[in-house]
Amino acid sequence: GEDVEQSLFLSVREGDSSVINCTYTDSSSTYLYWYKQEPGAGLQLLTYIFSNMDMKQDQRLTVLLNKKDKHLSLRIADTQTGDSAIYFCAEGNTPLVFGKGTRLSVIA
Amino acid sequence: EAGVVQSPRYKIIEKKQPVAFWCNPISGHNTLYWYLQNLGQGPELLIRYENEEAVDDSQLPKDRFSAERLKGVDSTLKIQPAELGDSAVYLCASSSENYEQYFGPGTRLTVT
Numbered sequence: 001g002e003d004v005e006q007s008l009f010l011s012v013r014e015g016d017s018s019v020i021n022c023t024y025t026d027s028s029s030t031y032l033y034w035y036k037q038e039p040g041a042g043l044q045l046l047t048y049i050f051s052n053m054d055m056k057q058d059q060r061l062t063v064l065l066n067k068k069d070k071h072l073s074l075r076i077a078d079t080q081t082g083d084s085a086i087y088f089c090a091e092g093n094t095p096l097v098f099g100k101g102t103r104l105s106v107i108a
Numbered sequence: 109e110a111g112v113v114q115s116p117r118y119k120i121i122e123k124k125q126p127v128a129f130w131c132n133p134i135s136g137h138n139t140l141y142w143y144l145q146n147l148g149q150g151p152e153l154l155i156r157y158e159n160e161e162a163v164d165d166s167q168l169p170k171d172r173f174s175a176e177r178l179k180g181v182d183s184t185l186k187i188q189p190a191e192l193g194d195s196a197v198y199l200c201a202s203s204s205e206n207y208e209q210y211f212g213p214g215t216r217l218t219v220t
Contacts, residue, residue, distance in 0.1 A: 004150070030207065031207045035211075040213075040216075041213055041214075042112070042114075042199055042201075042211035042212050042213045042214050043151065043199070043201075043211040044211070045208060045209065045210060045211075048207065048208070088150050088151075090150070093207075095141070095153035095156060095164060096151075096153070096209065098150025098151050098152075099150050100148065100149055100150055101148075101149075101150055
């Protein structure tokens with residue numbers, strides 16, 4: 001079945017870049033997504049990438065997709081304390097299949 | 109533009125009691141989703157509606173869970189009777205196209 005794997009924790013210093021990695025199994029996914037969840041809140045759609053692309057940049061966010069290895073990454077440039085949250089990778093068309101999330105801690 | 113609205117935000121009930129959650133999607137979004145999020149996990153789909161039709165309810169525990177979206181707009185998810193293991197966050201999401209789902213803040217349910 002479909003499965004999405006992420007590392008559970010990442011800690012970076014303010015101003016550094018953060019890279020959150022994800023592997024997935026469903027090669028038929030049309031889109032792959034990154035969501036952000038702050039404490040007590042729902043999930044916020046950060047960005048998504050179409051499966052025929054290998055990179056997408058949106059301000060401080062860069063998404064890299066290696067379809068051959070089924071690997072997705074999210075790079076956050078100039079990480080700020082406000083970026084501290086849980087980041088979920090998701091694959092699938094409908095329904096979405098989410099990973100368990102990576103908790104990003106930003107140290108001032 | 110208002111986002112997805114859910115109520116209540118928090119609910120504490122005793123086991124075996126019924127509970128209901130309400131969701132109002134973003135205006136114009138035909139697709140509505142209910143997800144369950146356990147602590148330390150990603151969301152898992154319970155049911156998906158296209159307008160008023162439930163098109164995917166394969167993961168909904170139908171012995172105790174029910175949902176409706178009568179007029180194809182807002183939706184209610186019900187649990188009767190609630191069990192201790194139902195304690196979780198219940199998230200509602202909506203989309204106009206299937207590739208951009210927008211989530212509400214969720215209802216945190218505690219069953220004691």
